[in-house]
Amino acid sequence: MRRKGLASMAVQTVATSSDTTVDLGPAAALSCRECGHRVPLGPVFACEECFGPLEIAYEFSAYDTEELRRRIEAGPANIWRYAPLLPVPADVAGKPNLNPGWTKLVQADNLARELGVTGGLYVKDDSGNPTHSFKDRVVAQALEAARAFGFTTLSCSSTGNLAGAVGAAAARAGFRSCVFIPHDLEQGKVVMAAVYGGELVGIEGNYDDVNRFCSELIGDPAGEGWGFVNVNLRPYYAEGSKTLAYEICEQLGWRLPDQIVVPIASGSQLTKIDKGLQELVKLGLVEDRPYKIFGAQAEGCSPVSTAYKAGHDVVRPQKPDTIAKSLAIGNPADGPYVLDIARRTGGAVEDVTDEQIVDAIKLLARTEGIFAETAGGVTVGVTRKLIESGLLDPALTTVVLNTGDGLKTLDAVAGTGLTATIRPTLDSFREAGLA
Numbered sequence: 001m002r003r004k005g006l007a008s009m010a011v012q013t014v015a016t017s018s019d020t021t022v023d024l025g026p027a028a029a030l031s032c033r034e035c036g037h038r039v040p041l042g043p044v045f046a047c048e049e050c051f052g053p054l055e056i057a058y059e060f061s062a063y064d065t066e067e068l069r070r071r072i073e074a075g076p077a078n079i080w081r082y083a084p085l086l087p088v089p090a091d092v093a094g095k096p097n098l099n100p101g102w103t104k105l106v107q108a109d110n111l112a113r114e115l116g117v118t119g120g121l122y123v124k125d126d127s128g129n130p131t132h133s134f135k136d137r138v139v140a141q142a143l144e145a146a147r148a149f150g151f152t153t154l155s156c157s158s159t160g161n162l163a164g165a166v167g168a169a170a171a172r173a174g175f176r177s178c179v180f181i182p183h184d185l186e187q188g189k190v191v192m193a194a195v196y197g198g199e200l201v202g203i204e205g206n207y208d209d210v211n212r213f214c215s216e217l218i219g220d221p222a223g224e225g226w227g228f229v230n231v232n233l234r235p236y237y238a239e240g241s242k243t244l245a246y247e248i249c250e251q252l253g254w255r256l257p258d259q260i261v262v263p264i265a266s267g268s269q270l271t272k273i274d275k276g277l278q279e280l281v282k283l284g285l286v287e288d289r290p291y292k293i294f295g296a297q298a299e300g301c302s303p304v305s306t307a308y309k310a311g312h313d314v315v316r317p318q319k320p321d322t323i324a325k326s327l328a329i330g331n332p333a334d335g336p337y338v339l340d341i342a343r344r345t346g347g348a349v350e351d352v353t354d355e356q357i358v359d360a361i362k363l364l365a366r367t368e369g370i371f372a373e374t375a376g377g378v379t380v381g382v383t384r385k386l387i388e389s390g391l392l393d394p395a396l397t398t399v400v401l402n403t404g405d406g407l408k409t410l411d412a413v414a415g416t417g418l419t420a421t422i423r424p425t426l427d428s429f430r431e432a433g434l435a
């Protein structure tokens, strides 16, 4: 087995308050992504045979395509419209949850003109979620799993956005939350995580140190009964990213995009977008045509793009140093799977400098009125770079993800401000050359 990440963690089974079988809708079992070994649904994340990561396996075979499409279209304007394809109970829409998703797919004609895209360019704007990042999707899933397994505390290691999403979801659902972040995150992310009233702990170290700490806590009595959304609930958490793929296709009129540009932190989101697209093909909800998935990183934390460009299939960890803190995972658990997907679909993995990230944030804001966080600067910047290098075909339909809100990373665009300061007189206005 060539992957690491979770493999280095011990296999853990966390005792839950009941041994009754859980009902998580179409989810049938947990299956190892490396060896295929199956275990019953539970709060476990690593294979007992090979230490590979576990993921949800489904029974979709009973679905009639047209009936499923009707059911989805008649569903709520949030991720639960796809409940038949997610590891959640059938009555999930009635439970206290932030109900994220169904965010805008913006037809970005102005940006397309600037970048020379002629085949249709769209921004999937996930800053429109309840805590202003894509993380609400994954946390919503993890929360339902936590409920099913009888956990009452939600926890996570976070690069910032996840902390806010967990804090808010726990508040809404009446769970305790205790989340861990690197101590030096952006003020906007810290406030956004703290305001919901849960416990927020800064760890002296980077994200990879925080993650290691959480893995230890999970095996310790101090963490007993805790649902760590991105550790022991990771198989459920990860499925939330499939809803991005479902929404994009449904919003395109039940059609696959030709190209999609996805940011990479741990790489989980990118791998599950691919899984979601494949499911739609298998279920007959979209026509089977080739699509390419492109991964986007910041140069200051580019372990996956470095491996991609070197032709490697292992990802060497890096020490992050970039303004794109939400993507600053130096040892990405899903890195090798991202490489597989980029290569299999004919995509690529590329990175941009901090300066290019800032330029791209401003470009998106100036052309489409969307203020992205640094991760959105990464995807837009990488899109521009991929077009220039010829890897991304401007004549094809392209979707770029914006996964977070610029209000949380104001420092990135510090220096952007007043055009002029004038006295409240017309003379002063004219003198400033603004008339």
Ligand SMILES: *Cc1c(COP(=O)(O)O)cnc(C)c1O
Pocket (backbone or CB within 6 Å): 133, 134, 135, 161, 162, 263, 264, 265, 266, 267, 268, 269, 270, 326, 327, 373, 375, 403, 404
């Ligand atoms: C967490 C995060 C991602 C992607 O995370 P993965 O670990 O790769 O799934 C992308 N954008 C933002 C803004 C995030 O917070």
Ligand SMILES: [Zn+2]
Pocket (backbone or CB within 6 Å): 032, 033, 034, 035, 036, 037, 047, 048, 049, 050, 051, 052
């Ligand atoms: Zn295995």
